[in-house]
Amino acid sequence: MNLMRKLRGATSSASPETAEASSSSSHVQLGLMHLKKLFAEYTHPPQPLTDAEKDDKLYNMLPLFCKVFGTSPSSEMNEKFWDILSFCQQVSKLMVSEIRKRASNQSTEAASCAIAKFLEIENSEESSNGWMLLSTLNLLAAGDQSLIQVMTTASIPSTLVKCLYLFFDLPEIPESEADVQDGNSDFTPRERRILLQKIFVQVPAVQRYQ
Template identity: 75%
Template sequence: MNIMRKFRPGGASAPSVSQDEANSNPQHTALGLMHLKKLFSEYTHPSHPLTEKERDDKLYNMLPLFCKVFGNSPSSDMMEKFRDILAFCQQVSRLMVSEMRRRASNQSTEAASCAIVKFLEIENSEESSNGWMLLSALNLLAAGDVSLVQVMTSVSVPSTLVKCLYLFFDLPEIENPDTTENGSEFTPRERRILLQKIFVQVLVRLCSHTAPAEELARKDDLTLLFSAITSWCPQHNVMWRKSAAEVLMTLSRHGLTQPVVSYIHNKGCVALCIDNMQRVQELSPLEIVEMFVAVFCFLKDSSEVAQTLLEDFRSCQGYLFLSEFLLK
């Protein structure tokens, strides 16, 4: 499938002509779509009551087909050709939130982060990796119509993923990162990079709309992004801090409604950033520069909505800290 190929560092071997033809053949796609509709109809109207596990298994079995049908199509096709797409989106979103919460419940941050990553990373193949396929399906859905994003938001996908992103700061270093395991096409390092790329893409796509930003504010999870971009983390997890900055920059361009700005002001998020940069001794000068860049990009975008956050930066002695840092 092409979802994985797009993310693999350095690219992967080109698919055979027959694979490309199969993926682009309208007849194959139409047959796949018909089968997907049939499977989802059986899922929503089962001939006998299903246990929760049976329902989840049926949904997992649909995900590779969904990704194959819509992975190479315009995102508008989902709304135009699959009339149950909103219901499908709700069920996929519900399953993702449930899986993340189950793995994080009653765990230390390190144990929770490891359990979530183990579930989401690709294994020997895409189709056999339930978590990877779930994330891939969400990635396609997040690129779709705003109504799909609203469905995902109503089920708490944005806030759940941001919580996961924050947990990833506590991931331990990968053991034997460049050793390919038996039967696997990827090294542990490659699997982690693939996960990081698709995970952040889902969040960036979601935060290109206003509803997810407002949900993050309502759930009091938006402050986690501000904390994340200005927190120390071990070198092997720096990519997650960069991911948090990318998500926050996207949100600043597309999601700064008045309620979101008010939340950031009332929670003292700008002051939190400055305090983190001043207080954490382990941060290198280069890391602090990168943090300043992220904060200033956010402030620049916010100034087009209101001057509130720029005032917050001034009142928490942000300009003084900046000048002292530059004069060191």
């Protein structure tokens, strides 16, 4: 297929690679416009929202944010998304709230299980709220110092480090269940756990404590 693209490129004024890049850029621009619109509606709703409704709206934005900025230089977050600091603050507050809710009044083992279940990928990326939160924070943590400061103020570093310590009490997945694939998911329990470990240790706040 690559050879065919090269051959076509030799006889065409615009190569397929160029066309694909242009199409991808167009999709990113449309995604960014939609993201800005959704966040504006989130921060200035036409009618008051309950906390649950606000959380749902924010969760719905996370896959779009990751698609728009997942392959872009981190500097573009501040340049192209002017509300990035406010967005970062809301995402950080949501993560801290979700973790505290699962760790409150629990044994360390029960807390570690609840947090891991929340953060692990489920049927797909976009349907996994905790996974998308962690993925979004991973992108934000690669941004400039202003984003890091927002995350620090919201207690993201200390919260993630607490998760890391709790995970020391995370029980091993029974071998009889580790490689059993649920009919509704593309991942086995073992694969979900490995993926969580990989993305979790990429977050700068966690890397400093390894």
